[in-house]
Amino acid sequence: MTSETGNENAPAAGETGSTSGLSRRGLLGLAGAAVGAGVVGVGAGIAVDRTVLGASTDSSATYPFYGEHQAGITTPAQDRLHFATFDVVDGLDRAGLVELLQDWTTAGARMTQGRPAGKYGPASGPVDAPPDDTGEALDLPAGGLTLTFGFGPTLFETADGHDRFGIASRRPAALVDLPHFPGDALQDALVGGDLCVQACSDDPQVAVHAIRNLSRIAFGRATIRWSQLGFGRTSSTSRSQTTPRNLFGFKDGTANIKSEDTAVVADQVWAGSGGDDQWMRGGSYLVARKIRMVIETWDRQQLGEQERIIGRDKGEGAPLSGGTEFSEPNFIALSPTGGTKIDPDSHVRLAHPKTNNGAQLLRRGYNFVDGNDELGRLNAGLFFIAFQSDPRKQFIPIQMQLAKNDAMNEYVKHVGSGIFAVPPGARSGSYVGATLFA
Numbered sequence: 001m002t003s004e005t006g007n008e009n010a011p012a013a014g015e016t017g018s019t020s021g022l023s024r025r026g027l028l029g030l031a032g033a034a035v036g037a038g039v040v041g042v043g044a045g046i047a048v049d050r051t052v053l054g055a056s057t058d059s060s061a062t063y064p065f066y067g068e069h070q071a072g073i074t075t076p077a078q079d080r081l082h083f084a085t086f087d088v089v090d091g092l093d094r095a096g097l098v099e100l101l102q103d104w105t106t107a108g109a110r111m112t113q114g115r116p117a118g119k120y121g122p123a124s125g126p127v128d129a130p131p132d133d134t135g136e137a138l139d140l141p142a143g144g145l146t147l148t149f150g151f152g153p154t155l156f157e158t159a160d161g162h163d164r165f166g167i168a169s170r171r172p173a174a175l176v177d178l179p180h181f182p183g184d185a186l187q188d189a190l191v192g193g194d195l196c197v198q199a200c201s202d203d204p205q206v207a208v209h210a211i212r213n214l215s216r217i218a219f220g221r222a223t224i225r226w227s228q229l230g231f232g233r234t235s236s237t238s239r240s241q242t243t244p245r246n247l248f249g250f251k252d253g254t255a256n257i258k259s260e261d262t263a264v265v266a267d268q269v270w271a272g273s274g275g276d277d278q279w280m281r282g283g284s285y286l287v288a289r290k291i292r293m294v295i296e297t298w299d300r301q302q303l304g305e306q307e308r309i310i311g312r313d314k315g316e317g318a319p320l321s322g323g324t325e326f327s328e329p330n331f332i333a334l335s336p337t338g339g340t341k342i343d344p345d346s347h348v349r350l351a352h353p354k355t356n357n358g359a360q361l362l363r364r365g366y367n368f369v370d371g372n373d374e375l376g377r378l379n380a381g382l383f384f385i386a387f388q389s390d391p392r393k394q395f396i397p398i399q400m401q402l403a404k405n406d407a408m409n410e411y412v413k414h415v416g417s418g419i420f421a422v423p424p425g426a427r428s429g430s431y432v433g434a435t436l437f438a
Helices: 024-038 094-111 204-217 262-268 275-280 295-299 303-310 347-351 395-405 407-411
Strands: 080-088 146-151 195-201 222-233 284-293 366-372 378-388 412-422
Touching (some): 080 204, 094 146, 094 204, 195 204, 195 284, 195 412, 204 222, 295 378, 295 407, 303 347, 347 395, 378 412
Antiparallel strands (some): 080 222, 146 195, 284 378, 366 378
């Protein structure tokens, strides 16, 4: 959940972000976004709005939709998230699934450039037909919107072995079912999905608008299984970004893969090196985990104990072995009081590449606050998202080690989970996932 665990779509010239003063939409923040989200059946999310704190959510930045890789992976992480998984309806055939992906591609390409989801828009189409865009993003800039699409294991073959779309033989070997990790408390309603869409933006209303319209377009073909609103990115994917903090108050993502590390990105993020996985060349694998933090217990813990658990100091974010935030941790440096300066069970040590045969993850997580539970405690935590070239060699062994030994386990609970094959980017005139159905 902290830092140890590239930019394929940089903005075109003149497409840098812009800022403006405090807006009505900014005052509404995630509360307004939750109202829009309710239209497609997600739970209301409650979050601190960064605009109220002085940071504008308005942005004119745009990222290309078409390209070698899908946007939203090495793209500089935006501040807001709406993540959704979908189940394909019973009876939809292969042609219907392809048509859905084509329709989603067309709408996604439009919305990421700040245009309506449909050709008419929310207010200029035939008056005797429903609008082809819901309208809540009318007059808003693109907000740096990226849309990233993925395919779950059940799209290839259902739990009872049914090959609905004739693609079971093309399921990538790396798209494995995640094992049950020690301590998992997964809720069935927050697990799996045939398809996923990650909508990231610097404006919460733009992200919610995107998922809402993709859900509208999918009507009769796919329905939302579960979804999550997120705020305050918990990692940086570019060296142009500062390191953010998670809800435990620690800097998060210090050692995350950065888009500028092109060799590392090629080795650790992009998939499809040969064999039956050729259709995945230029794609990646997404793992999502909803991790609830036991905020109230953590907040009563001593500062020194918090730092021991994480393995970094809370202010600078430096490893407890010394240095600054970006200093390499020294796991054998001895403490004057005995033992090592960095605890062997600290999160930093157990998640570090040195402890995991060099495996790394490109993380794009977000904070979430989903109101409170029946005991009046905050239902809050980290919505973890990570991209990698092979979950069998990266997320699974890393998470297994953390689940067994991490001192942080007393304060976190994994309640949601999903794994998805993210196909390569689409060519103009084609659609996302075309390589799978070629």
